[in-house]
Amino acid sequence: MKVDLTVNGSEHAVDVADNALLSDVLRETLGLTGTHVGCDTSQCGACTVHLNGRSVKACTVLAGQADGGDVTTIEGIANGDDLHPMQVAFRANHALQCGFCTPGMIMSAIDLVQSADGPLSAEDVRDGLEGNFCRCTGYHNIVKAVLDAQANM
Amino acid sequence: MSAETGIGASVLRKEDARFITGKGQYTDDISVFGQTHCVFVRSPHARAKINGINTDAAMAMDGVIRVFTGDELVEDGIGDLPCGWVVNSKDGTPMVSPPHPPIATSVVNYVGEPYAFVVAETLQAARDGAEAVEADFEILEAVVDTATASSSAQIHENAPNNQAYDWELGDREATDAAFAKADHVTTLDITNNRLIPNAIEPRAALGSYDAASSTYTLYTTSQNPHVERVVLALFVNVAPEANLRVISPDVGGGFGSKIFVYAEETAVIWASAKVGRPIKWRADRTESFLSDAHGRDHVTKAELALSSEGEMLGLRVKTIANMGAYLSTFSSSVPTYLYGTLMAGQYKTPAIYVETQAVFTNTAPVDAYRGAGRPEATYVVERIVETAARELNMDPVELRRKNFIPPDAFPYQTPVALEYDTGNYAASMGKALELADSDGYAARKAASETNGKLRGRGYSCYIEACGIAPSQLVISLGAGVGLFESAEVRVDVSGSVTVMTGSHSHGQGHETTFAQLVSDRLGIPFESVNVIHGDTGRSDYGLGTYGSRSIAVGGSAIDRALDKIIAKGKKIAAHMFETTEDQVEFAEGQFSYAGSNEPKPFAEIAGAAYIPAVYPLDELEPGLSEKAFYDPKNFTYPAGSYVCEVEIDPSTGVTEIEKFVAVDDFGNVINPMIVEGQVHGGLAQGIGQALLEHGIYDGDGNLSTGSYMDYAMPRATDLPDFEVDMTSTPCTHNPLGVKGCGEAGAIGSPAAVMNAITDALGVKDVPMPATPHTVWETIQQGA
Numbered sequence: 001m002k003v004d005l006t007v008n009g010s011e012h013a014v015d016v017a018d019n020a021l022l023s024d025v026l027r028e029t030l031g032l033t034g035t036h037v038g039c040d041t042s043q044c045g046a047c048t049v050h051l052n053g054r055s056v057k058a059c060t061v062l063a064g065q066a067d068g069g070d071v072t073t074i075e076g077i078a079n080g081d082d083l084h085p086m087q088v089a090f091r092a093n094h095a096l097q098c099g100f101c102t103p104g105m106i107m108s109a110i111d112l113v114q115s116a117d118g119p120l121s122a123e124d125v126r127d128g129l130e131g132n133f134c135r136c137t138g139y140h141n142i143v144k145a146v147l148d149a150q151a152n153m
Numbered sequence: 154m155s156a157e158t159g160i161g162a163s164v165l166r167k168e169d170a171r172f173i174t175g176k177g178q179y180t181d182d183i184s185v186f187g188q189t190h191c192v193f194v195r196s197p198h199a200r201a202k203i204n205g206i207n208t209d210a211a212m213a214m215d216g217v218i219r220v221f222t223g224d225e226l227v228e229d230g231i232g233d234l235p236c237g238w239v240v241n242s243k244d245g246t247p248m249v250s251p252p253h254p255p256i257a258t259s260v261v262n263y264v265g266e267p268y269a270f271v272v273a274e275t276l277q278a279a280r281d282g283a284e285a286v287e288a289d290f291e292i293l294e295a296v297v298d299t300a301t302a303s304s305s306a307q308i309h310e311n312a313p314n315n316q317a318y319d320w321e322l323g324d325r326e327a328t329d330a331a332f333a334k335a336d337h338v339t340t341l342d343i344t345n346n347r348l349i350p351n352a353i354e355p356r357a358a359l360g361s362y363d364a365a366s367s368t369y370t371l372y373t374t375s376q377n378p379h380v381e382r383v384v385l386a387l388f389v390n391v392a393p394e395a396n397l398r399v400i401s402p403d404v405g406g407g408f409g410s411k412i413f414v415y416a417e418e419t420a421v422i423w424a425s426a427k428v429g430r431p432i433k434w435r436a437d438r439t440e441s442f443l444s445d446a447h448g449r450d451h452v453t454k455a456e457l458a459l460s461s462e463g464e465m466l467g468l469r470v471k472t473i474a475n476m477g478a479y480l481s482t483f484s485s486s487v488p489t490y491l492y493g494t495l496m497a498g499q500y501k502t503p504a505i506y507v508e509t510q511a512v513f514t515n516t517a518p519v520d521a522y523r524g525a526g527r528p529e530a531t532y533v534v535e536r537i538v539e540t541a542a543r544e545l546n547m548d549p550v551e552l553r554r555k556n557f558i559p560p561d562a563f564p565y566q567t568p569v570a571l572e573y574d575t576g577n578y579a580a581s582m583g584k585a586l587e588l589a590d591s592d593g594y595a596a597r598k599a600a601s602e603t604n605g606k607l608r609g610r611g612y613s614c615y616i617e618a619c620g621i622a623p624s625q626l627v628i629s630l631g632a633g634v635g636l637f638e639s640a641e642v643r644v645d646v647s648g649s650v651t652v653m654t655g656s657h658s659h660g661q662g663h664e665t666t667f668a669q670l671v672s673d674r675l676g677i678p679f680e681s682v683n684v685i686h687g688d689t690g691r692s693d694y695g696l697g698t699y700g701s702r703s704i705a706v707g708g709s710a711i712d713r714a715l716d717k718i719i720a721k722g723k724k725i726a727a728h729m730f731e732t733t734e735d736q737v738e739f740a741e742g743q744f745s746y747a748g749s750n751e752p753k754p755f756a757e758i759a760g761a762a763y764i765p766a767v768y769p770l771d772e773l774e775p776g777l778s779e780k781a782f783y784d785p786k787n788f789t790y791p792a793g794s795y796v797c798e799v800e801i802d803p804s805t806g807v808t809e810i811e812k813f814v815a816v817d818d819f820g821n822v823i824n825p826m827i828v829e830g831q832v833h834g835g836l837a838q839g840i841g842q843a844l845l846e847h848g849i850y851d852g853d854g855n856l857s858t859g860s861y862m863d864y865a866m867p868r869a870t871d872l873p874d875f876e877v878d879m880t881s882t883p884c885t886h887n888p889l890g891v892k893g894c895g896e897a898g899a900i901g902s903p904a905a906v907m908n909a910i911t912d913a914l915g916v917k918d919v920p921m922p923a924t925p926h927t928v929w930e931t932i933q934q935g936a
Contacts, residue, residue: 017277019277027182028184032175033175033178033179033181033182034174034175034176034177035175036179036181036353036354036405037181037435038353038354038355038405038438039437039438039860039861040437040438041438041860041861041862043438043860043861043862044353044438044861046353073175074173074174074175075174075175075176078174083173083174087173087174090169090173091165091166091169091170091173092165094165094166094826094827094829094830096169096172096173097406097660097661097662097830097831097834098352098353098354098403098404098405098406098659098660099168099169099171099172099173099177099403099405099660100177100179100352100353100354100405100406101353101405102172102173103175106173122874125869126869126870126872127869127870129868129869130868130869130870132869133353133861133866133868134353134869135351135352135353135406135408135834135837135838135866136353136406136660136830136834137830137833137834137837138833138834138835138836138837138867138872138875138898139837139868139869139872140833140872140874140875141830141833142869143869143874
């Protein structure tokens, strides 16, 4: 099937299998391998991207469901060399180790902060990131990073 | 050297630049021209004879290129997956290591064991092909339970009683004598729950064969690509070592599970030559659960002999360790030399005797998982010490203080083979109590009671042996490898530096820490140092990263290579100063000579090395590039004190960790930010073990916890903020004074949590994981 996607501001018309997943299209067709697949079952959150401004787990979205949609991946959040405040905060707070969960974690965290009604507490951040696993950091520094970033977003 | 980037500075990580922008290159991110895809066909049975495999239907499917079975590998001379450490039983006989073909041939011995694999044009076609492979299984009785395995049906022909070995350590008679004179004996029957490592990046492999040069290239998710290469070449016979290059690019966490040589990469690299095209495989999460080596799974009876004053006199430990269906790469060393040797803990217990019976079951192989043996040892020692204190009505802190090896007793020879070089256990305990606001505990406990909650507090004073390991010692104990590390320091003409290390970073931040070390010693900018790892084609043979060894062994190797760089730099500088090399000093990035007021910066000497105008070439070779292989003199002994405070809701059994304090002694620290991060991660895995995680097989050997819906991984809401601090007694036998920090959190924390929970409930034991259901049941039984 033909699917039209805007990904990180660029328009793409891709021809994919009916059962192709958004994560497959991003990684295999468009070469955007920053979106990682950790569990294939929408449990781990490593594949989180934004679809029309909200975070989704790309391993559980059919490419066809995203037809006509606006997708942002980890590769698309910096403005040239200016990193997104969430990227800056993750590095500044040592909120990543192996880096595998990091793209999904950052994409979830951005949506969490952007869609919050008011300032997030540490507890809000822990609740809000429940859909993203990190096996390296114990989340301690991720929570710090998100709280840090929200001040600059 | 710069205070901002040198040793001891919390420098932000170099590697983050690619990880936060999605530019990391993990194995599954790499694609090569013409690549095919591979799916493994896995046993649905825990134990069965294979009477036949029919691949015809699969072969006939669209897109399927080849279907391979185990027999084809055997016919081609592919060997078994070996276990690299031979442990002897009490009677001196070597362990039983059953045949372990990478792809099963005549029998399958655990659910998920591969018995065929399909190579196809697309992943979808490979999956469809795998569905179409048919096998005629004759199902046999499965053995699952650790405690009863030795009296169950025999799994392997060469392993009566399903026993791999029956090992001992320590002085049995002396320990018996200690118990004979004891005023009090505390006994504890405990289990150490099976864990499934769950690096978030699943294992993956991409194998290619280049017929023109007869060379193979394997990209894979390995913590030790050189070990992978030597095993595949020497033992599995995939290719001559010189013709095989193994690359571990960015690797998304390992925690031990990516040390081992597995069936999948063996199959992929072998078959790439048969198919004549590159082959890629990535595990899905259920495959990871089924086929990654699991961790822990011990059943233990421990006895501690004490005087009435709380002096620890003797310790007896008898453990049954579940090895799973086969002996994985380093599995045999885990419940023996990485376990029994730690039973002295931080204490001067004079007599210790440890027995470990390793048994086979029809479950996934069990091998090293973060801490590997040392968490299990700490769990035994710290649970029984706390239990003894309660039985003697002593403060558990006081009992520990009374028995700590005092700071002036080092080097200290334990009764279980190790010689601790240094430590100050009372210091870390003191700091931990302070951070835990020990004085305010009574008020907090009273407040919990007022709210209908149960509050408890537990301690854990762990020690570990890491910086693995002195080669000749471990070889004498059965290891099939040396455990040194390699380093090469290549100085460029301009004075920038490239470091090739045999260590491998899969989250530890070596590109930063090692650059700090080089920058500090050579006095050159941190930004001028580039660290390369994970490629057998670029660095010398090295042993990789596990056992908290990278800074202690790999870092020491770099330090030794830097010694050689500085020594040669002095020779070159001596010619420039027209003096002798013993008159040249090197400090702060400058070579200087008392007879000259113009010191030579490092970069100038680098330039002179490669533009060899000033020194005689018959005395000194041009260039500035040096190698070192560092073999540690001893293990290193990180130790620490952990305090955990929990509050339990008796109506639901839910345990909240109210406070977790970790004070660790890692000796000298290069990058405190990274070290604290390592502790956080270890604590998360240890707390996960204590409260959440459990790899469970049902009676037929089906993995009940084969997905994230069933295996409780710690999420952000499950964990507290950690209070982490350090004390320091520098290691006395390596040049950096470092001990290693990767595993401490996972080693020390389970006992602290479980001591707190048993304290809150007023019971002797609660099995791990202390899920709400388990805790609630415990409360009901007591009510």
